[in-house]
Each structure stands twice: as structure tokens, then as C-alpha cells.
Amino acid sequence: SQQGEEDPQALSIQEGENATMNCSYKTSINNLQWYRQNSGRGLVHLILIRSNEREKHSGRLRVTLDTSKKSSSLLITASRAADTASYFCATEGSARQLTFGSGTQLTVLP
Amino acid sequence: NAGVMQNPRHLVRRRGQEARLRCSPMKGHSHVYWYRQLPEEGLKFMVYLQKENIIDESGMPKERFSAEFPKEGPSILRIQQVVRGDSAAYFCASSSGGTDEQFFGPGTRLTVL
Numbered sequence: 001s002q003q004g005e006e007d008p009q010a011l012s013i014q015e016g017e018n019a020t021m022n023c024s025y026k027t028s029i030n031n032l033q034w035y036r037q038n039s040g041r042g043l044v045h046l047i048l049i050r051s052n053e054r055e056k057h058s059g060r061l062r063v064t065l066d067t068s069k070k071s072s073s074l075l076i077t078a079s080r081a082a083d084t085a086s087y088f089c090a091t092e093g094s095a096r097q098l099t100f101g102s103g104t105q106l107t108v109l110p
Numbered sequence: 111n112a113g114v115m116q117n118p119r120h121l122v123r124r125r126g127q128e129a130r131l132r133c134s135p136m137k138g139h140s141h142v143y144w145y146r147q148l149p150e151e152g153l154k155f156m157v158y159l160q161k162e163n164i165i166d167e168s169g170m171p172k173e174r175f176s177a178e179f180p181k182e183g184p185s186i187l188r189i190q191q192v193v194r195g196d197s198a199a200y201f202c203a204s205s206s207g208g209t210d211e212q213f214f215g216p217g218t219r220l221t222v223l
Contacts, residue, residue, distance in 0.1 A: 033211070035214075040219075041216065041217075042201065042214050042215060042216040042217050043153070043201065043214040044214075045211060045212075045213065045214070048211055088152050088153070090153075095158075095166055095168075096141070096143070096158055096165070096166070096205075097143065097155040097158055097166060097168075097169070098143070098145075098153070098155065098203075098212060099155065100145075100152035100153040100154070101152050102150075102151055102152045103151075103152050
């Protein structure tokens with residue numbers, strides 16, 4: 001699989017439920033970032049977690065990072081219809097470039 | 111404080127024409143990155159520039175594609191003799207030297223007929 005690969009590819013939940021998305025990567029990283037992209041739009045930066053951090057919160061978002069397993073998870077609590085979007089993880093290694101996964105398409109049903 | 115600006119937002123070209131995509135970074139940012147997104151895929155890194163310098167172009171196709179970030183003015187991604195496979199969304203991001211976060215522009219959607 002590619003660096004920064006998300007799982008699942010698609011997720012459909014009811015409003016109010018929690019949504020969990022996972023990301024796996026292969027090489028060592030400086031940080032891992034999560035982005036949201038609404039259909040046909042640009043990317044919105046959600047949260048950045050550094051390689052020496054294990055967990056980070058921002059509002060309804062909770063991100064974990066396990067460098068030993070080279071994986072991260074994004075939890076969105078109490079989901080809303082407006083959370084419907086594609087979610088991408090991106091890793092930054094020694095080079096400044098970000099390596100993106102193919103994304104998880106989240107659909108929150110009202 | 112304006113964010114990253116890209117223009118045009120949509121660009122239609124016929125095969126063989128040239129496409130020029132512009133990116134103005136956020137104020138105070140001197141690092142610019144270009145990414146390409148094909149339909150239903152994630153973004154793929156193309157090139158990383160600082161003012162007047164190409165730092166990393168490992169993601170750029172060897173032919174027809176070039177990028178610059180002059181001392182004055184926006185960064186330009188230039189695609190010569192476009193082909194249908196160049197149809198994609200092209201995103202620019204910028205960062206300051208001391209932070210890790212890259213701020214993305216709204217993208218330019220290129221359609222090659």
C-alpha cells in the first residue's frame with residue numbers, strides 16, 4: 001500500500017454517531033496531518049500531530065499516533081451532516097513534501 | 111489576511127496548448143508546493159520551491175512541466191503541449207520557513223479537451 005493509506009475507503013454513519021478513520025504509513029515521519037476536502041473544493045487543514053506526540057484533540061476531533069505501528073486514527077465525535085467530506089492523512093518526512101493517502105469518503109446521514 | 115490564492119479556478123485547454131497556473135502564497139510565506147489530484151485520488155506532490163529556487167522537483171514529470179517562483183510575483187506552474195491525461199486539480203500550498211503546516215489554496219481545475 002502507499003504511504004499514508006486510509007482505511008476504510010468509504011464510511012457511512014448516522015448523524016450523532018462517531019466516525020473513526022485510520023491511516024497507515026511506511027517510512028519514518030516528522031509529523032502527520034489530517035485534511036478535509038469537500039467535493040470539488042480545496043483542502044482544509046484539520047490537525048497536525050508530531051512524531052513525539054501520541055494524542056491530540058481539537059474540538060470534536062481526536063487524533064492518535066502510534067509510531068511503532070506506523071499508524072494514526074482520526075475520531076470525529078457527535079458527527080453532523082456538515083462533516084460529510086473526504087478525509088486525507090498526509091505525512092511529512094525529512095523532505096518538506098507531504099505524502100497523501102487516497103482518502104476516506106465520509107457520509108453523515110441526517 | 112488573505113490565504114493562498116490560485117488562479118484561474120478553472121482552465122480549459124485543447125490538446126497541444128499551454129496551461130499556466132498561478133499561485134500567490136500567504137503573506138510572509140516564502141515556501142511554495144505544488145500538488146496534483148486526479149479524480150477519486152489523493153494529492154501527489156510535484157515540486158517544492160522557495161523564492162527563485164527549486165528545492166525538490168522529484169514529483170514533476172520529466173517533460174512538458176516546469177515551475178518557477180520568481181523574486182517578485184506569484185509562483186507559476188507551466189504545462190506545455192497539454193494532453194488529456196493532464197486533466198486534474200492542481201493545488202498550491204505555502205508555508206513559512208519555521209512552521210510545518212502547509213496552507214492550501216482552492217486549486218485550479220484543468221480540463222484538457
